[in-house]
Structures are given as structure tokens and as C-alpha cells.
Amino acid sequence: MAAEFESGAIRNVVLAGHGGAGKTTLAEAMLFAAGETNRMGSVEDGSTVSDYHKDEIDRQHSLVLSMLHAKWKGHKLNILDGPGYPDFIGDMKSAVRVADTMVMAVDASAGVGFGADSAWSFAEESRIPVLFTLTKVATEHAHLEETLDYLREHFSRDIVPLEYPVYKDKALAGMVNILSMQYMTFSIDGSGKHTDSGDIPDEVKARCLELREGLVETLAESSEELMNEFFENGTLTDEQIKTGLKAALLQRRIFPLFAVSSTKNVGVTPLMDFLVEYCPSPLDLPAPHVAKDGVEGGVELPKTSDGSPILFVFKTVSEHHVGELSFFRVYGGKVASGTDLVNAQNGTAERVNQIYTTNGSKRKEATELVFGDIGAVVKLKNTHTNNTLAPKGKEVVIPTIIFPGPITDAAVVMKGKGDEAKVSEGLHTMHEEDPTFNVYQDPESHETVVSGLGEMHLEVIIKRLQDRYGIEVEMKPPRIPYRETIRKSATTSYRHKKQTGGAGQFGEVHCFVGPYDENIPVPSQYNVRGEEFEELSWGGKLHFVNAIVGGAIEARFIPAVKKGVLEMLGRGVYAGYPITNVRVVLYDGKMHPVDSNENAFKTAGRMCFREGFNMCNPKLMEPIWDLEIAAPADYMGEIMGDLSSRRGRIMGMDAKGSTQIIKAQVPLGELYGYAARLRSLTQGRGSYTRNFSHYEEVPGDVEQKIVKSAELEEIED
Numbered sequence: 001m002a003a004e005f006e007s008g009a010i011r012n013v014v015l016a017g018h019g020g021a022g023k024t025t026l027a028e029a030m031l032f033a034a035g036e037t038n039r040m041g042s043v044e045d046g047s048t049v050s051d052y053h054k055d056e057i058d059r060q061h062s063l064v065l066s067m068l069h070a071k072w073k074g075h076k077l078n079i080l081d082g083p084g085y086p087d088f089i090g091d092m093k094s095a096v097r098v099a100d101t102m103v104m105a106v107d108a109s110a111g112v113g114f115g116a117d118s119a120w121s122f123a124e125e126s127r128i129p130v131l132f133t134l135t136k137v138a139t140e141h142a143h144l145e146e147t148l149d150y151l152r153e154h155f156s157r158d159i160v161p162l163e164y165p166v167y168k169d170k171a172l173a174g175m176v177n178i179l180s181m182q183y184m185t186f187s188i189d190g191s192g193k194h195t196d197s198g199d200i201p202d203e204v205k206a207r208c209l210e211l212r213e214g215l216v217e218t219l220a221e222s223s224e225e226l227m228n229e230f231f232e233n234g235t236l237t238d239e240q241i242k243t244g245l246k247a248a249l250l251q252r253r254i255f256p257l258f259a260v261s262s263t264k265n266v267g268v269t270p271l272m273d274f275l276v277e278y279c280p281s282p283l284d285l286p287a288p289h290v291a292k293d294g295v296e297g298g299v300e301l302p303k304t305s306d307g308s309p310i311l312f313v314f315k316t317v318s319e320h321h322v323g324e325l326s327f328f329r330v331y332g333g334k335v336a337s338g339t340d341l342v343n344a345q346n347g348t349a350e351r352v353n354q355i356y357t358t359n360g361s362k363r364k365e366a367t368e369l370v371f372g373d374i375g376a377v378v379k380l381k382n383t384h385t386n387n388t389l390a391p392k393g394k395e396v397v398i399p400t401i402i403f404p405g406p407i408t409d410a411a412v413v414m415k416g417k418g419d420e421a422k423v424s425e426g427l428h429t430m431h432e433e434d435p436t437f438n439v440y441q442d443p444e445s446h447e448t449v450v451s452g453l454g455e456m457h458l459e460v461i462i463k464r465l466q467d468r469y470g471i472e473v474e475m476k477p478p479r480i481p482y483r484e485t486i487r488k489s490a491t492t493s494y495r496h497k498k499q500t501g502g503a504g505q506f507g508e509v510h511c512f513v514g515p516y517d518e519n520i521p522v523p524s525q526y527n528v529r530g531e532e533f534e535e536l537s538w539g540g541k542l543h544f545v546n547a548i549v550g551g552a553i554e555a556r557f558i559p560a561v562k563k564g565v566l567e568m569l570g571r572g573v574y575a576g577y578p579i580t581n582v583r584v585v586l587y588d589g590k591m592h593p594v595d596s597n598e599n600a601f602k603t604a605g606r607m608c609f610r611e612g613f614n615m616c617n618p619k620l621m622e623p624i625w626d627l628e629i630a631a632p633a634d635y636m637g638e639i640m641g642d643l644s645s646r647r648g649r650i651m652g653m654d655a656k657g658s659t660q661i662i663k664a665q666v667p668l669g670e671l672y673g674y675a676a677r678l679r680s681l682t683q684g685r686g687s688y689t690r691n692f693s694h695y696e697e698v699p700g701d702v703e704q705k706i707v708k709s710a711e712l713e714e715i716e717d
């Protein structure tokens with residue numbers, strides 16, 4: 001049986017926008033309007049098709065990307081409803097990658113925010129058209145004009161309203177369609193029915209005419225041909241507007257603005273009509289260039305359902321009783337149930353058994369999905385987000401999605417005794433489902449550290465881990481990788497001597513210990529006979545100088561002394577943290593003809609270094625991170641105040657539209673919980689990225705606290 005929809009009849013639409021803007025409710029209204037469901041669910045009742053996971057219902061926010069679809073006027077609308085909250089922006093990025101049009105929901109009473117800004121930049125990157133939609137327009141807060149000004153200022157001057165809501169006595173009365181200049185009134189019983197109600201009300205007529213002129217001018221500016229027509233005739237014909245609008249949308253020269261009240265199902269069907277009539281199908285957008293047999297720049301995939309199937313997995317979700325569900329888009333040929341393919345990245349043979357289309361948790365078996373369509377498959381063996389499946393011998397790799405890097409970390413500890421292997425396996429599965437969540441074993445602290453896009457992100461994942469595997473774990477601040485160093489130098493000696501029973505131990509070393517800096521030479525009194533620059537795995541160097549004269553210590557014992565020093569460097573002397581950038585000059589010592597051996601000299605080296613280091617005014621160094629914080633200007637005061645309470649240093653300020661960017665340096669030790677704090681300071685609008693910058697001396701009072709709580713290992717003499 002052939003596929004139900006051909007490529008030209010498919011519209012892949014991502015719903016984007018800030019958390020709470022109304023995406024999920026809009027999706028719900030679309031499904032209802034199309035007859036996919038027979039009642040409108042609501043986010044409050046936890047009854048939407050899209051937010052079906054328990055944690056989504058509990059929090060009344062989407063946390064995972066959902067794939068929905070509806071049949072509308074002979075077309076298939078694939079609707080991708082992702083989370084708008086900044087912590088889950090990874091899923092939004094996945095969704096944008098496989099979408100051909102973005103519908104950006106804007107809650108007029110709340111403005112835009114990080115979710116919308118990120119989605120906008122993802123759409124820019126993917127070069128897909130963006131339609132804006134004012135949501136919740138049946139509430140009296142929906143100030144279209146102010147929001148339009150704001151959106152034009154913030155995103156683009158080419159935002160043009162195509163639906164203009166009309167209010168009477170503060171209640172929504174109807175909408176003017178700017179393309180057809182028809183005034184429609186809607187039944188507000190949720191049925192989505194609307195009727196042509198004749199003349200445009202007088203009070204908005206002039207404004208609507210102006211908007212239509214604006215539309216025509218924007219289109220004329222988008223192409224030379226239309227510009228000439230416009231000059232000759234003073235306007236454009238309906239046909240020219242239609243073709244011009246389609247082309248300008250694709251070229252991102254125009255961004256239409258719609259208006260909906262999803263809860264009342266008003267304005268939803270005109271938006272769906274527009275998606276079908278004007279927005280691109282998978283055949284209209286450029287095909288991705290794929291990597292194939294080392295061809296430089298890649299090969300452009302043919303945009304056709306003929307030929308071998310090429311599937312790109314953009315999201316995986318583990319579902320109770322189902323196993324792993326992999327969502328894919330068909331980037332080449334068509335795919336039927338029971339196709340044998342291979343994972344082009346890791347070579348695993350994968351059988352695509354039953355393919356499905358989904359509406360939230362509901363799956364429907366599909367026989368075949370064509371080029372450009374989106375579907376799901378269960379129980380692939382070793383295929384994850386960003387993998388391409390292709391027939392054996394015809395492997396290609398679709399460019400992978402580049403996810404934002406983590407901005408927050410936490411150490412995971414088990415509450416009681418339990419199965420560590422289970423925790424580790426669970427956390428790795430979570431990473432496969434969500435590549436913006438990472439887990440690793442810190443080699444220095446031996447802690448299991450998780451990182452992600454915010455504390456809420458980590459909390460949601462840890463909660464999921466507990467629910468799925470029944471393991472109780474909690475998060476705490478990870479151990480900060482402080483470093484010890486010195487500012488002064490000293491000389492000291494140490495004799496290690498033991499005579500118990502049989503063979504004794506004897507080694508004596510005399511050392512100079514000082515800070516290492518390549519610009520400071522070895523003090524001139526030492527006669528350098530050999531030197532080594534040891535790169536330390538935790539950063540910095542050990543400059544170990546052999547300045548032994550007259551064979552005071554035999555050459556074979558010298559490496560043992562260095563080994564002893566290195567042991568101490570790894571362990572730390574002052575507060576139990578690794579030591580960086582020191583110079584040790586071994587300039588004298590003594591041996592015993594019988595009792596001297598490597599072990600004795602290693603111990604002598606270790607103890608001598610420890611004594612010397614303690615004489616050199618040790619210091620603690622802390623990691624400092626560069627933050628780039630973006631938030632609306634209104635929140636600057638709170639953000640700055642909070643930064644200064646974290647010992648942050650402001651390095652610069654900048655503005656990007658109505659968003660302020662702050663560059664700051666903050667010690668890592670003060671950053672635990674920062675993402676959540678920033679979100680709460682900015683009502684979820686603030687976001688940041690981070691990069692390690694450098695190490696810096698810890699201020700005295702802070703240092704005292706760290707040293708006090710240090711747990712130094714006892715070392716044997």
C-alpha cells in the first residue's frame with residue numbers, strides 16, 4: 001500500500017516560543033480542529049495529547065519534545081511541540097532541525113524570552129520560515145499593536161500581521177484577514193467555526209488598509225520583479241501577492257503574524273490553512289549536504305522518494321512498556337516497515353520493524369513514509385540522536401545537530417546502599433535520550449558528576465532516574481578542583497632513616513623548593529646537571545632540577561626522589577588539592593652503602609618536598625569561569641547584585657536588540673545553583689553560557705574555610 005501522503009502534501013511545523021507561551025495548547029487546538037481528537041485537553045488538567053509524561057503533567061510544562069500530526073485539507077501537518085523552558089532547549093534544537101516552518105508562539109501579556117530568542121536563532125541557522133502567532137488573544141491583555149512594535153524591534157522589521165484581532169468592550173469580537181480583507185467572526189464554543197461577517201468594522205478599517213499596504217510593500221521589496229510591478233501599477237494583484245508571499249517566506253524576507261486563542265479555538269484554522277497554502281513542503285527547502293566516502297563539502301541528497309531510504313534520528317525517548325522510541329525524518333527515498341538498514345556512524349545493522357506516526361503517547365502503524373515525512377520506530381539496537389540509518393553499502397551521514405554545552409554541574413550520590421552499576425547505566429541511558437545531559441566520573445574527586453542546561457534540567461532527569469529504576473539518589477555541589485601553589489622559595493633537607501630488624505632504610509636529600517615560572521631562572525648557586533619539565537595531568541608543571549655535586553647521591557636514586565615529589569604533588573600538602581607549577585632543585589644528599597635504596601629516596605623526596613612546600617607560604621588557587629549572561633534590560637540590577645554576592649567581576653556589557661549581555665568572571669565555587677537563581681531573578685528570561693577561564697588565588701577568608709574543612713590523608717614517614 002502506498003504512503004497516505006506524498007512529500008508535497010507534508011508540512012513539518014515546529015512550535016517554538018518561551019515557556020508558557022501557549023505552544024502545547026495551540027497544538028491541542030490544531031488536533032481538535034482537524035478532528036484528530038474529539039475533545040480539547042488542557043495543560044491545567046494534564047489532559048493534552050502532547051504533554052503526556054507524568055513529570056510534564058506535574059509541572060504543567062512540556063519537558064520532552066512531542067511528535068503530533070493532523071490531516072488538514074488533504075495535507076499532513078507534522079507538529080513538533082517542544083519545551084520552551086531554557087533548561088530543555090536541546091529538544092527545541094532537535095525539532096527545528098527537522099522542521100520546514102517555525103510557528104513562534106508569543107504570549108502578548110508576557111513578551112518573548114530566552115526560549116523565543118534561542119528558537120529564532122535556530123531558525124536563522126536552519127534558514128526556515130518563521131510565522132509569529134500571538135496567543136491567548138481572547139484575554140484583554142493581548143495588546144497587538146504594542147506587541148507588534150516590540151517584535152519588530154526585537155526580531156525583524158519584516159514582521160507583518162496577517163490576522164488582525166478586533167475587540168469590542170474589551171472582548172474579542174472577530175478578526176480581519178489582511179490577505180483577503182475579510183472580517184470573520186468566530187464561534188467561541190471551541191468548534192473553530194468562523195463566518196464571513198461582511199464589512200470590516202469602521203474603527204479598525206484604516207489600520208487594516210495600512211497593514212495591507214505594508215504587506216504589499218514588504219513583498220515588493222522582496223523581489224525585483226515585484227518591485228517593478230509595484231512601481232508600474234501602484235499595487236500587486238492577488239496572484240502576485242500569493243506567489244510573492246510564498247517566495248518571500250522561503251527567503252525569510254517576510255515573517256507573518258497571526259493571532260489565536262487556542263482555548264477558544266479562535267484563529268487556529270486560518271493558521272492551519274496558511275501552513276497548507278503558503279508554507280513549504282520538504283520539496284521546497286534545500287536538501288542537506290551529507291558526508292559520504294570523504295567527499296569534501298558533502299553531496300547534496302536528491303529530494304525524492306525514489307531510491308534508498310535515508311533516515312535521520314533526531315530524538316529518542318524511553319517509554320514505559322515500549323522501550324526506546326526513535327523519532328526520525330526521512331531525508332532520502334521512502335521507508336516501509338521491515339526494512340534492513342545500517343547505522344552509518346557505528347556500523348550496527350538495524351532492522352526498522354514497524355514504523356509509526358504518533359500523537360503524543362498514541363502510536364499508529366504506518367505502512368510507508370515518504371521523503372520528508374516524520375515517524376517513529378521502536379527498539380533499535382544501537383542508534384541514538386544524531387545517527388543516520390541508510391542501506392548497507394550506501395551509507396551517508398546527515399550533518400549532526402550541535403547541541404548547546406552544559407552550564408551547570410552536580411555530583412550524584414546514592415542515598416542508601418544500592419546498585420551503583422544501575423545508577424551509572426541509568427544515567428548513560430538518560431544521556432542517550434538527551435545529549436544536553438552529560439555524566440562522567442571525575443578522575444580527581446572520583447565523584448559521579450552530571451551536567452546539563454540548568455538545575456531544573458538535572459532535577460527532572462534525576463527524578464526520572466528514580467521513577468524508572470527505583471534508585472534513590474541526591475545531588476550536591478561537586479568538589480571544586482582547587483589547586484595549591486606557592487609564592488616564595490625555601491631550602492630544606494630530610495633524612496629518612498629506619499633501622500628495624502634486617503635491612504635498614506636510608507636516604508637523605510637537600511632541596512630547594514620554589515614557584516616555577518619560566519622567566520625566573522634556577523638560582524645561580526646551583527650547578528644544573530640535568531633538568532626535567534614534567535607536565536602535570538592536573539595542569540601546570542614540575543621543574544625538577546638535578547644539581548647534585550660530587551656524587552652525593554648516586555644517579556640511580558635521583559628518579560626515585562622525583563617520584564616522591566610527584567606523589568606529593570598529586571596529593572597536595574596544604575588542603576589536599578593537587579599542586580601546580582613548582583620547581584624542585586635537588587642539590588645535595590647522603591647515601592648509606594647498605595641501607596640506601598629507591599624506596600628510601602622516594603620517601604625522603606616526598607617528605608622533604610612537603611616540608612619545603614609548607615615553608616613557602618602556600619596558596620590555594622580556584623577556577624574562574626567566564627559567563628556570558630543574556631537577559632532583558634529590566635533585570636540588570638538584580639543580576640548585577642547577585643553576581644557581586646558571588647564574588648563575580650563584570651568584564652563588559654553589551655546590547656543585542658532589547659536583550660542585555662553581561663560578560664562576567666565568577667569563581668566556580670560560587671556558581672552552584674546559578675542557573676536556577678538566574679531564572680528566578682528574571683522570570684525565566686535570563687540565560688547564560690560559560691567557559692573555563694583561568695585559575696586565581698582564593699581570597700584569604702574563603703581560603704581559611706576551605707583549608708579548615710580539608711581532609712588531608714595521613715602520610716607515613
Ligand SMILES: Nc1nc2c(ncn2[C@@H]2O[C@H](COP(=O)(O)OP(=O)(O)OP(=O)(O)O)[C@@H](O)[C@H]2O)c(=O)[nH]1
Nearest residue numbers: 019020021022023024025061062084136261262263
Ligand atoms: N486564556 C488562554 N490561556 C491559554 C491559551 N493558550 C494557552 N493558555 C494557557 O497558558 C499556559 C501555558 O500554556 P502551554 O500551552 O502549556 O504553553 P507552552 O508554550 O506549551 O509552555 P511550555 O511547554 O512550558 O514551553 C497554560 O496555563 C494554558 O492553559 C489561550 O489561548 N488562552
Ligand SMILES: [Mg+2]
Nearest residue numbers: 023024061062
Ligand atoms: Mg508545552
